[in-house]
Amino acid sequence: MNSHLLDGRYRILTVLNTEEVTQTYLVEDTSLPNSKFVLKQLRPPSNNPQTLKILRQLFASKATTLQQLGQEHNQIQKLVTYFEEKEEFYIVQEYIPGNPLTEEVLQGKPLREDQLISLLLEILEILVFVHVRGVIHRDIKPANIIRRQSDNKLVLVDFGIVKEVIITGIENSEYVPDEQSHGNPKYNSDIYALGIVAIAAIMGLQTNEISSLKNQKNQLTGEIIWHNKTIEVTKKLEKILNKMVRLNYRKRYQYATEVLEDLKQLTNHEYDQQKQNQKKLWLMLSGIAGCITLGIGTWFFQPPKPISNAQKLYKQGVSKYEGGKFQEAIEDFTQAIELDSQNALAYNRRGDAFYRLGDYQKAQADSSQAIVLNPQDANAYYDRGFSLYELGKYKEAIADYTQAIKLDVKNPFFYYGRGLTWIKLKDNKKAIGDFSKAIAVKPDYTEAYLQRGILRRRLKLRQAAIQDFDAVIGINPNDAKAYYQRGLTQVANQQKDAAIKDYTNAININPKYIEAYLNRGDIYSDQGEQLEATEDYNKILQINRKFIAAYIHRGLHRFSFGDYKGAIEDYNQALELNSKDAAAYNNRGNAYLEMGNKKAANEDYSQAIAINSNYDLAYYNRGIVRARVGNKKGAIKDFQKAAKLFQRKGEKDSYKDAQKEIANLQNSAPLKTTRAISGKREKN
Template identity: 70%
Template sequence: MNSHLLDGHYRILKVLNDGEKRKTYLVEDANLPRSQFIVKQLCHPSSNPQSLTILRRLFRSKAATLEKLGHKHDQIQKLIACFEENEEFYIVQEFIPGNPLSDDIIQGQPLREEQVISLLSEILEILVLVHSYGVIHRDIKPANIIRRESDEKLVLVNFGTFNEAITNTVDNLEYMPIEQVNGNLKYNSDIYALGIVAIAALKGLPTNEIFNLRSQKHQLTGEIVWRDKNLKVNRKLVAIINRMVRLDYRKRYQYATEVLDDLKRLTSVDDDQQKQHHKKLLLILMGLAGCITLVIGAWFLQSPKPVSDAEQKLYQEGVNKYDAGNYEGAVEDFNQAIKLDPQNALAYNKRGNAYYRLGDYEQAQADSSQAILLNPQNANAYFDRGFAFSELGKYKEAIADYTQAIKLNPKNAYAYYGRGLALAQLKDNKGAMADFSKAIALKPQYTETYLQRGILRRRLKLIQAAIQDFDRVIKINPSDAKAYYQRGLTQSINKQKYIAIKDYTHAISINPKYIEAYLNRGDVYSDLGDKLEATQDYNTILQIDPKFIAAYTHRGIHRFSFGDYQGAIEDYTAALKLDPNNVAAYNNRGNAYLELGNKKAANQDYSRAIAINANNASAYYNRGVIRSKQKNQQGAIADFQKAAKLFQQQGEQDSYQDAQREIAILQNNSPPAPTTGDEARQPIHRRRFPIHRE
């Protein structure tokens, strides 16, 4: 393949990666026949002699450390050699025959719970050693975990040490925690990435689905919400993984040994239960059951105080664990407290909070209900049940609970905020606005309330007021990407396109994978006629998520706008492969076919759009144009009449007038008005639907 020998003796057998920032080859050593290695060429950003000297020293230092690691642990990819050639750095690594974990994580085919526990344990054992040497892997993901053919063990490969130190690039954002993106790398950044891998394995999510997972965040805590009712996973394992992927590294596990200890306790539960069972049997056989009963009875009759102390201790331990983010541990302590006193309303309330944090909203609602039954004056229980009802989609019930919580505690800003969210879901805009404003008055620094009020104000066409709310969020927290994005949407609606672009760009700088920001910035660029910029934004989205349908439909609209009708058809077709019921894609593809003179294909697409949505006015109108061209007067009139009726119902007066004029022309057999094109006398309705994820 290549006659050039790297470092004088490494012959390239295959190019594995030929990127701009990094090249990877499968090679053999010409001096060792049938030997295979991986060689990586690390492209540094500077040719300045002083910079090269610094990089050269750094390169050798890190290579020496990784070489030691490879010899210390059998499940770490060995560094064979490193060298420099033509001022480019190369590393030679062990080639490990086997399959990457990414081959095991197939969409819709999750790994079993015991497989995930084994995976976590194996990799964590490796990380204990890695971290003890002061090394952070930096790039843990399924592709960098190889199941070795020879013994089926997992091997950790492709340490990111050189990537960031030499090439100055940051990849793999799907698995990367925010502190690493911001350059504030921690040892537990590796723990976060491994936690995301575990979630992907349990849910059967390939890498291109991980970004969507990370965007599913709890509206109050901001933590990732990944467990749903259909996923049957041991709650203790859920708690461990949740602590691994906490957004704030300070609330995360700090050391790999801590995670290992919790996993070992998890796997030893069954053994402990078995031991307890045998112990009970032994007590019975020894005839001690009766004595125990007498002792316990006397204890209850003569000294009730120790029970109260034990109960209080368990409750407080549960609270402490809850505050530390150990929600599963908190549930266990509250369970014990409730066993000692089934009338303990506070324990039910706090256990419900812990279940809520674990994503078990039904159990949270049940515990809050029990707390209310035991103490109808418990404002927190009503408030907590309100949020559980909201997560379950029961907004009317949630509103009733928030209202009761406010009656019992009129100063609870979160209750007003929660009720505002529920009212907005039920389209009670006035009530929602009042609640958001009240929450702000009670807690002026709570940014989520400003954000939601700004979104609501925009819906109500209160543009300047909405912008003020987003301004306030940014003033409180300049790193809130959502606020910049929402302000950008509002500026776009306000026809301030260049200001909108600036806001979208700021949101992207904070969150480089903010798909909605790319999408809407691309739309604005397209409207401004900036062909290359718009195309680049749509392309970036599809690099992040190749299954993001809106990127195809929006890029299709953009291509249509500058006459690339075939390209537009390709995009709409790609969208329809992902969503065969996408009405907009059928309608817009029909427009493109019509521009190319393919009336038959256009007619089929409009008819499909109508079959999916009988209220699609644009499809009726466009099909009417085609039928008119085909001399199908009766069919054309019927389509224009249907379009006119729908346009009128939807308040689109100009479009209604267009359809009425077409009907008059056809009924009077009048010749069509002059046009600049051969295929249509009226502009075909082409609509785009920017995504506003609010």
């Protein structure tokens, strides 16, 4: 590696760190004398062209994001450049002379409480900036926080967002919460990691003792037990630290701003206590005159005003919303609005809660009010767009998404929302264009790939659809929906064995994936694998006894191997759950027909037609019965109606079948029209 210049300019000076798939070096830029930079080499786990293509897009996106963060904040390590060479990825970062935080903590000596609070406040201020820009650090630990030599400020370095493009997960698991280790990092995953750092610092732990900290858990709650009588920490700080490291991320602080607020209130409280002590002393020394003097002094030294009740209610509402308590959140936001009618954020959030409860009219009204109060709030237009979408006002939704995009052209979610709406307006070209824009802005946007793939499959662009589903699986191998959708596409391509594998993968990831069982069962049935198909249909009914399609499909399966009685039992079950299920009547009619009960078959087909007057299959099948009983005129009328409906739907083969039946009836005597043919079936 030292034998050539990386990117034609960087010469390695020394190795800083070596890991399985990453190497870190101190390098110099040969075009800048006496320069020093940190260069990180990332080795992809595979040289598969499709995988590399996806990784390349992700790498560029994450590196660009990190580059912007460093440019906008002085306490974030700057990313100088990034490049690819020989199918390996590189990032070049600012070299920061100074000492890692490991030299201040993890030295076996506890920090004082005031030292720890000062440390936390400075780091949290940086995290607020990072999180507001939609980024999670993912690798908060003392080694990644540098005390800069030039100004003694803390600098956040070595974000995990770039490294996790190449490798899944962070190696230093002692700082990583459960949701992140399971591939679902949240903003408060960084808060958890910082909380572990803080607890280790106040306890005076050493580096090799951190791993044991997470093992000290309450047997009932799973929460970390760390405080004892030997650790000098106030109850209020202990409460803050405990909330930072809650096992369940929903019970943890949701935002860095919340931790900052509590820490600042804690320091203000201590300041108030100090003033109260001064007041007592002055009263003893100066009597009434001292009181007057103290009144002036207290006014002069008064700490910042506490956060308003409206703000507190708003934050309570946010916390309840994040915990899924939407009705309670609405109550808090409503009170916040009553106290501060200009609170656009409260209207916006209350609208989100109404949306989650399915009250789209109120959600739309709240988003509209948020827009009135802040016409530059792109997110309010985005939220109103979704409410309008649910209300069926697709053109109005398009207008809102478009306005949101004008205000923020780099937000992938705005393009995604508009793409979904274009589908409703049957403008598939624009929908694909918007999903593609969302992916261009956010190359790891799996939902955008998924929706584009579904649309491409429906448009019979099957190879392109499979590429989209492959991309989702490449980004997240545990996305059950991507396997399921790829399975549907494989079936359309007549690749049934491949489809079975995809449905099986979807089921392994989500053992209650009913649709995957249903479609796999259908393939097994088509292939004559009677036992396997039956097991899949039975499994669905174990999961949900009221899933009508499972009865319909199992009935069709039983019908296929001559178990007409069993098929009728299944259709009866389906009709008990929904007496207006036309497909169940049609299919039960087929079973009766095969058993020779033409009267019952005729009644079922007629019932199916009564429910759906355009039911082509039922007309065709009733035509068969009428032909068998010698009702030539009625049979011809039914086949003509079926033919017309088949033609309208573009079903050429069925149209030909109906025309053939008409011709046979018109050219033969009534008693010779009966033929040993089965009725046409339908799957729900």
